[in-house]
Amino acid sequence: MSNVERHPYLWGNLETPGHLPDAAKDALAALGATPPAPPVPVPDATLPVTELPEAVTSALRTALGSEHVSTEHDTRVGHTRGFSTPDLVKLRSGDASDAPDAVVHPGSHDEVVHVLDICSEHRVAVVPYSGGTSVVGGLAPERGSFAGVVALDTNRLDQLVSVDDVSRTAVLQTGTRGVTAERLLAERGYTLGHFPQSYEMATIGGYAAARSAGQSSAGYGRFDEMVEGLTVATPRGTITLGTAPQSAAGPDLRQLVLGSEGAFGVITSVTVRIHPAPQQRVFEGWKFDSFADGAVALRALAQDGPLPTVLRLSDEVETAVNLSDPDAALGSGESGGCLVVTGYEGTDAQVARTREGASAVLRKLGGVCQGEQPGEAWRTGRFRGPYLRDSLFDSGALVETLETATYWANLDTLKTAVTDAVQAALNDQGSPNLVMCHISHVYESGASLYFTVVTKQLDDPVAQWAKAKAAANAAIRDCGATISHHHGVGTDHREALALELGPIAVDVLRAVKSSVDPAGILNPGVLIG
Ligand SMILES: Cc1cc2nc3c(=O)[nH]c(=O)nc-3n(C[C@H](O)[C@H](O)[C@H](O)COP(=O)(O)OP(=O)(O)OC[C@H]3O[C@@H](n4cnc5c(N)ncnc54)[C@H](O)[C@@H]3O)c2cc1C
Numbered sequence: 133m134s135n136v137e138r139h140p141y142l143w144g145n146l147e148t149p150g151h152l153p154d155a156a157k158d159a160l161a162a163l164g165a166t167p168p169a170p171p172v173p174v175p176d177a178t179l180p181v182t183e184l185p186e187a188v189t190s191a192l193r194t195a196l197g198s199e200h201v202s203t204e205h206d207t208r209v210g211h212t213r214g215f216s217t218p219d220l221v222k223l224r225s226g227d228a229s230d231a232p233d234a235v236v237h238p239g240s241h242d243e244v245v246h247v248l249d250i251c252s253e254h255r256v257a258v259v260p261y262s263g264g265t266s267v268v269g270g271l272a273p274e275r276g277s278f279a280g281v282v283a284l285d286t287n288r289l290d291q292l293v294s295v296d297d298v299s300r301t302a303v304l305q306t307g308t309r310g311v312t313a314e315r316l317l318a319e320r321g322y323t324l325g326h327f328p329q330s331y332e333m334a335t336i337g338g339y340a341a342a343r344s345a346g347q348s349s350a351g352y353g354r355f356d357e358m359v360e361g362l363t364v365a366t367p368r369g370t371i372t373l374g375t376a377p378q379s380a381a382g383p384d385l386r387q388l389v390l391g392s393e394g395a396f397g398v399i400t401s402v403t404v405r406i407h408p409a410p411q412q413r414v415f416e417g418w419k420f421d422s423f424a425d426g427a428v429a430l431r432a433l434a435q436d437g438p439l440p441t442v443l444r445l446s447d448e449v450e451t452a453v454n455l456s457d458p459d460a461a462l463g464s465g466e467s468g469g470c471l472v473v474t475g476y477e478g479t480d481a482q483v484a485r486t487r488e489g490a491s492a493v494l495r496k497l498g499g500v501c502q503g504e505q506p507g508e509a510w511r512t513g514r515f516r517g518p519y520l521r522d523s524l525f526d527s528g529a530l531v532e533t534l535e536t537a538t539y540w541a542n543l544d545t546l547k548t549a550v551t552d553a554v555q556a557a558l559n560d561q562g563s564p565n566l567v568m569c570h571i572s573h574v575y576e577s578g579a580s581l582y583f584t585v586v587t588k589q590l591d592d593p594v595a596q597w598a599k600a601k602a603a604a605n606a607a608i609r610d611c612g613a614t615i616s617h618h619h620g621v622g623t624d625h626r627e628a629l630a631l632e633l634g635p636i637a638v639d640v641l642r643a644v645k646s647s648v649d650p651a652g653i654l655n656p657g658v659l660i661g
Pocket residue numbers: 214215216259260261262263264265266267269270271286306307327328329330333334335336337338339340341342343344345346347392393394395397398399400518618619620622655658
């Protein structure tokens with residue numbers, strides 16, 4: 133897989149668009165879905181009139197070189213918001229009202245510090261911008277009374293700085309895309325093991341800033357668990373964190389930076405744990421009679437082991453859709469039940485041992501092995517979902533995802549509550565829908581739930597989804613679950629985060645922000661108000 137250039141509203145490699153089967157198109161037509169108006173071409177999108185004082189642009193040009201500061205129309209449109217479905221819908225309609233006034237591309241940590249100095253002095257808001265795949269409004273800060281908005285694109289910070297073979301760590305600059313990081317590490321015989329579905333576009337910096345979780349989290353952990361150290365540029369100067377793998381020297385401030393979503397500083401490099409590139413990778417499918425039965429088996433593996441590298445359970449609806457979808461490529465299989473995908477990576481001996489142990493647990497708890505075909509099909513099709521979102525949108529469907537996490541004891545209640553809430557909110561609007569769910573990240577004490585919602589597009593898809601999402605958020609809150617397991621907070625979840633944390637904890641975050649960013653220029657409105 134190679135790096136692809138980011139299109140403002142289409143996913144991934146434009147030469148491999150999603151393929152919607154005729155049966156799906158027919159089903160949508162039967163539901164009365166009609167294709168929306170064609171997207172407004174990027175050059176015709178409407179931008180806010182730039183407010184950036186000339187003194188700022190010229191100071192940035194002097195600091196970085198003119199070629200690394202752009203106020204071009206298309207570049208600004210290309211740095212507008214992220215990749216949530218509402219973000220894409222707005223941009224397709226030509227609404228680039230959240231565009232930055234300028235886009236800067238610093239080439240070093242010192243240049244990032246310099247940009248922050250200039251913007252602090254002139255009260256210009258700065259949006260750290262890496263892969264641009266935020267789905268929670270993390271790239272749409274509030275302009276408020278700022279003198280302008282600058283997107284700080286980290287794409288020139290794309291180097292593998294060093295590898296420590298003895299400690300098995302690597303230092304990566306944060307604009308490095310996931311694909312590039314894996315390639316550079318593979319050349320040295322290693323893997324990072326972080327594969328979110330946004331792998332083709334997202335970066336090391338985005339992973340750290342948004343506490344990303346990849347599809348191999350059971351084996352390699354979440355991204356925040358991989359980070360050993362960070363270098364952060366703040367408007368007050370540089371913070372360097374991480375002097376030993378563990379430390380009792382006070383609270384772990386790395387955890388304040390991880391998940392800070394650009395509100396506390398720009399992370400310019402991270403030290404991450406790395407692993408020997410696996411000798412062997414095997415993926416398998418298992419069927420369970422019900423989601424509840426499958427969840428019991430996943431819990432057993434998470435609590436008592438052995439844990440595969442990849443472990444996921446689709447509910448009945450998602451299993452049925454995936455098995456009939458050639459682009460998701462799960463291939464043919466008997467209908468009914470719930471599919472578990474297991475993946476094993478490591479040395480030949482590790483794979484054999486873990487596979488044998490995990491298979492025994494799955495079988496004992498009612499799983500029926502489907503062989504390697506469904507697992508391999510999942511592996512090869514696992515990055516295709518976002519492509520299908522574009523094709524479905526063009527056919528008149530609206531697709532969006534949401535996620536949360538809770539303790540095992542609360543999982544069934546949460547799944548039912550969120551499903552019911554989303555369905556009711558869409559049914560009330562007269563939009564027939566499918567709500568699918570899977571577990572893809574497991575812990576000893578609980579798991580995440582990831583929902584994919586497909587519905588007929590109405591005239592105002594942004595308002596349509598906002599009602600469904602508000603209902604889901606309320607259900608998550610009522611169930612005592614978290615507003616996000618891995619997508620983060622951005623502007624979309626800011627109020628929900630405040631409810632989840634409570635006022636004193638939010639004040640702690642505010643105090644941190646005001647100490648590192650006294651002028652409040654970093655991503656205003658993201659994470660905290
Ligand atoms: C189709 C799709 C699939 C996805 N799948 C997954 C998934 O499987 N798992 C998962 O965890 N997430 C997933 N996401 C969400 C998203 O990809 C992750 O949050 C990812 O970590 C963001 O990385 P990015 O480089 O695109 O960051 P961006 O979107 O550019 O930025 C994310 C946030 O971090 C801030 N930021 C960016 N870089 C820095 C930096 N260097 N320093 C400080 N702040 C910074 C930004 O201002 C923003 O608030 C998915 C998104 C999409 C669109």
